[in-house]
Amino acid sequence: MKHADLLKIANTFGDPVYVYDAQKIQSQFNRLTSAFSSVRNLKLNYAAKALSNISILKLMNSLGSGLDTVSIQEVQLGLLAGFKAQDIIFTPNGVSLEEIEEAAKLGVRINIDNLSILEQFGSKHPDIPVCIRINPHVMAGGNSNISVGHIDSKFGISIHQIPHLLRIVALTEMNINGIHMHTGSDILDIDVFLYASEILFETAKNFKNLDFIDFGSGFKVPYKEGDIETNIEELGKKLSSRFNTFCKEYGKELTLAFEPGKFLVSEAGRFLAKVNVVKQTTSTVFASIDSGFNHLIRPMLYGASHHIENISNPKGRERFYSIVGYICETDTFASNRRINEISEGDILSFHNAGAYCFTMASNYNSRFRPPEVLWYKGKATLIREREVFNDLLKNQVDVKDLFNIKTEKVAVK
Numbered sequence: 001m002k003h004a005d006l007l008k009i010a011n012t013f014g015d016p017v018y019v020y021d022a023q024k025i026q027s028q029f030n031r032l033t034s035a036f037s038s039v040r041n042l043k044l045n046y047a048a049k050a051l052s053n054i055s056i057l058k059l060m061n062s063l064g065s066g067l068d069t070v071s072i073q074e075v076q077l078g079l080l081a082g083f084k085a086q087d088i089i090f091t092p093n094g095v096s097l098e099e100i101e102e103a104a105k106l107g108v109r110i111n112i113d114n115l116s117i118l119e120q121f122g123s124k125h126p127d128i129p130v131c132i133r134i135n136p137h138v139m140a141g142g143n144s145n146i147s148v149g150h151i152d153s154k155f156g157i158s159i160h161q162i163p164h165l166l167r168i169v170a171l172t173e174m175n176i177n178g179i180h181m182h183t184g185s186d187i188l189d190i191d192v193f194l195y196a197s198e199i200l201f202e203t204a205k206n207f208k209n210l211d212f213i214d215f216g217s218g219f220k221v222p223y224k225e226g227d228i229e230t231n232i233e234e235l236g237k238k239l240s241s242r243f244n245t246f247c248k249e250y251g252k253e254l255t256l257a258f259e260p261g262k263f264l265v266s267e268a269g270r271f272l273a274k275v276n277v278v279k280q281t282t283s284t285v286f287a288s289i290d291s292g293f294n295h296l297i298r299p300m301l302y303g304a305s306h307h308i309e310n311i312s313n314p315k316g317r318e319r320f321y322s323i324v325g326y327i328c329e330t331d332t333f334a335s336n337r338r339i340n341e342i343s344e345g346d347i348l349s350f351h352n353a354g355a356y357c358f359t360m361a362s363n364y365n366s367r368f369r370p371p372e373v374l375w376y377k378g379k380a381t382l383i384r385e386r387e388v389f390n391d392l393l394k395n396q397v398d399v400k401d402l403f404n405i406k407t408e409k410v411a412v413k
């Protein structure tokens, strides 16, 4: 997407606005697919929570992706987006037995991450195959440190509980069809990831009827210049070869599955916001935009660094800025950031706005959530409208009779 395209989108749909480049999503999907081309059965299940607009889900479906879901509502969204039930995997954490049963009834693959629910589910539904989520207690610690951390993680069934797990499986006579891990940490060191994979292979040998091994996600994408990203091609080469050897030992062609979210959609997204105020103080120059952590919370929540460009003045002299929002709290997007000179009314473009951006947006400060636009084959299509005033009141119950307040009609838009 060129600056001119983005400016036109901001002009047409207003600001702030999210824009997603379908072609970038497709090229990331293809990159991952070709990295693992030597594996006969590869299944990519897009992690819906990264960006769950139904048009994005349909795009993923058209690419041949499956869907990774973490709530019954995401399962339903996936079915609505045309995914076949068997192409959806439900990998929740801490949800009720009832919710898992509801998903099972819809025919999607079930992934269970604790022994209590596994025992209850297996006792009631021994005929429904289940995948188990393992916590290998391996954490990428940078520079090839293998720290046996993650012992505090709430995710997965500890590798040390395998004897108890096997007992439950034997006693309930349930069928385990998949082994899964998702450590949640960024894969920077491929050897650490391969080490965790060995634990998964070792675990897999305990089960005779597996269909797949799911290696989760954690693919890291660059957020700013100089950031390290996961070397997908090297990981593909090494893990594919190891996986193919394992299948021979196991005696069956298993499916190798992944659940990428960020890798597929992060870089495809741009968030466009307008500068309301340029404010020179004694210590910095603030540029306040018509947004805040109600629309993009990652910088404040995780300290994420999103690259920011001034697309209205890309050739302007560079200055240091603090980019802040209009929320009545400290909502700093970036400090001491070198950006082409900013004037009030300029449009700033935030990179990596595809994953965990809109899906975490809220109505804090009673602001509307922004629209979403899909850039597909050189054309901008609105895929979510900007909210309107009535959306803020939707589901609110006005207790008219309690307080006897006389109200006047308010013109809203």
Ligand SMILES: *Cc1c(COP(=O)(O)O)cnc(C)c1O
Residues within 6 Å of the ligand: 047, 049, 050, 068, 070, 091, 182, 216, 217, 218, 219, 259, 260, 261, 262, 263, 355
């Ligand atoms: C969030 C999540 C993912 C996706 O993680 P990314 O870092 O966005 O790729 C995959 N699997 C599960 C179970 C998740 O909860």
